[in-house]
Amino acid sequence: MTSKETCLDQTWSNNNLTTNATFCPAYWMVSDIVMLCVEMCWPPTPANSSASILCPVAKWWQERKSLQMYCQPNGEWANVSADVMVVNCIDDYTIFLIRQEYGSSPTIDQINLYMSIIEDTKILQIVGYSISFTSLIIALIIFYSFGSLHCPRTQIHRQLFISYSIWNLLEIIFSIDLAKDAKDFNSACTRSQRTIRSTPILCETSVFLMEYTRFCVFSWNFVEGYYLHRLITAAVFRKPNFKLYYIIGWVFALLPMTAWAIVTHYTSGDEAECWLGYKFSPYYWILEGTRNTLLFVNLIFLINIVRVLITKMREIGRASCRERV
Numbered sequence: 001m002t003s004k005e006t007c008l009d010q011t012w013s014n015n016n017l018t019t020n021a022t023f024c025p026a027y028w029m030v031s032d033i034v035m036l037c038v039e040m041c042w043p044p045t046p047a048n049s050s051a052s053i054l055c056p057v058a059k060w061w062q063e064r065k066s067l068q069m070y071c072q073p074n075g076e077w078a079n080v081s082a083d084v085m086v087v088n089c090i091d092d093y094t095i096f097l098i099r100q101e102y103g104s105s106p107t108i109d110q111i112n113l114y115m116s117i118i119e120d121t122k123i124l125q126i127v128g129y130s131i132s133f134t135s136l137i138i139a140l141i142i143f144y145s146f147g148s149l150h151c152p153r154t155q156i157h158r159q160l161f162i163s164y165s166i167w168n169l170l171e172i173i174f175s176i177d178l179a180k181d182a183k184d185f186n187s188a189c190t191r192s193q194r195t196i197r198s199t200p201i202l203c204e205t206s207v208f209l210m211e212y213t214r215f216c217v218f219s220w221n222f223v224e225g226y227y228l229h230r231l232i233t234a235a236v237f238r239k240p241n242f243k244l245y246y247i248i249g250w251v252f253a254l255l256p257m258t259a260w261a262i263v264t265h266y267t268s269g270d271e272a273e274c275w276l277g278y279k280f281s282p283y284y285w286i287l288e289g290t291r292n293t294l295l296f297v298n299l300i301f302l303i304n305i306v307r308v309l310i311t312k313m314r315e316i317g318r319a320s321c322r323e324r325v
Contacts, residue, residue, distance in 0.1 A: 004028045007041035022047040024071035032080035046070040055089035055127060065089050078206050091280060126175045126282075133168040136161050152314045156227055159249055160220040167213035174206060203274035208261055211287060215253035218291045223249050225298035233304045262285040 010026040027042040038056045045051040048071065055065045067085055070078040087108070090098075102110045143149050143158050177196040196203050223245050230240075263283045266274050278284060 004039075004041075010044055022073070022075045024051075024075055024077050027069075027077055029082045029085075031086045038082075040067070040082065040086075042069055042077070047071055047075050048073045056086070122175055122179060126172055126179075129168045129172045129175070133165060133172065136165040136168065140165065152242075153227070155242070156220065156245065157225055159246075160217070160224060163213055163216040163220050164248070167210065167217055170206070170210040170213060174210060197274055202260075204265075207275055207278070208257065211260075212253055212257050215257060215287060215291060216250060216292045219253050220249045220318075222294040222298055225301040229301040229305055233308050256286050256290045260284070 007028050008026050016156055022044075024045045024047065026044050029040040029042065031038045031040070040053060040056055042051050042053065050068045050070050052066050052068045057069060065088065067088060069080060069085070072078055087095075090111075098106050098111055098114050101114060106114075140158060140161050143154055143161070174196065180195055196206050225239060226248075227245070260283060263286065264275050264281065267283060268278070269283070
């Protein structure tokens with residue numbers, strides 16, 4: 001990220017401006033809209049023209065959008081509020097929801113209020129994940145404590161619950177870290193380096209593990225459906241191949257995860273802190289597309305299971321009728 005000193009040190013000489021030209025000097029702009037500290041560096045710009053920069057990297061921003069500021073003929077920047085300007089960077093879906101609530105021209109205070117409500121809902125998110133995590137741990141203790149529950153079906157359940165538990169735990173840790181990271185910002189746009197979010201590599205690794213365990217939840221749900229489908233539809237049910245199940249549940253996810261991580265790393269840009277906004281990237285469908293495919297196949301399993309059960313029930317009904325006759 002460009003520092004204030006580096007930004008203001010820019011001169012006309014390294015921006016292809018002639019010495020005698022009238023120009024607006026480099027300008028450092030800061031906005032703390034929606035509880036974020038957004039920094040913008042405007043380069044030296046010829047008079048009577050506009051400078052254009054990409055939207056800063058931040059939550060709810062669309063980095064593909066750009067901002068423009070006009071350099072007046074006298075060599076002074078147009079007087080535009082930084083807060084008003086960065087509103088144009090808010091992603092389309094979020095600004096659509098804000099306009100649904102406050103009308104087509106929401107004020108800065110209304111936008112800040114809306115975003116603060118979103119931030120406050122993270123407390124409910126942490127509480128929800130905590131309740132889910134506690135329930136899963138209790139369920140796992142029950143599964144492992146009673147020998148009568150040790151069977152192939154519950155073995156798959158245990159793996160599914162383990163993947164859910166790890167994912168929920170990572171979500172709790174990351175949500176608390178994000179809340180702490182947001183509080184660490186002050187008016188000078190400085191931040192403590194003691195959070196996961198602000199630690200390079202560790203943050204990206206945490207995101208990778210969180211998405212990986214979430215993927216494993218889908219994978220083990222698929223294994224559940226596959227096992228039940230074989231149990232109901234197979235003429236002769238053989239002993240489950242748990243080696244295959246473990247590969248599908250824990251290893252398969254690494255293929256799309258690795259592809260997504262590599263693509264995200266090389267396309268997120270140098271200023272994209274912790275792959276910020278990665279869920280809005282089209283490359284996120286490398287994960288979401290595969291997950292949805294697993295869900296779709298499970299739906300097919302379910303439809304076929306229902307079909308087989310209905311067929312068997314009809315056959316049993318017809319057989320009982322013949323016996324009565």
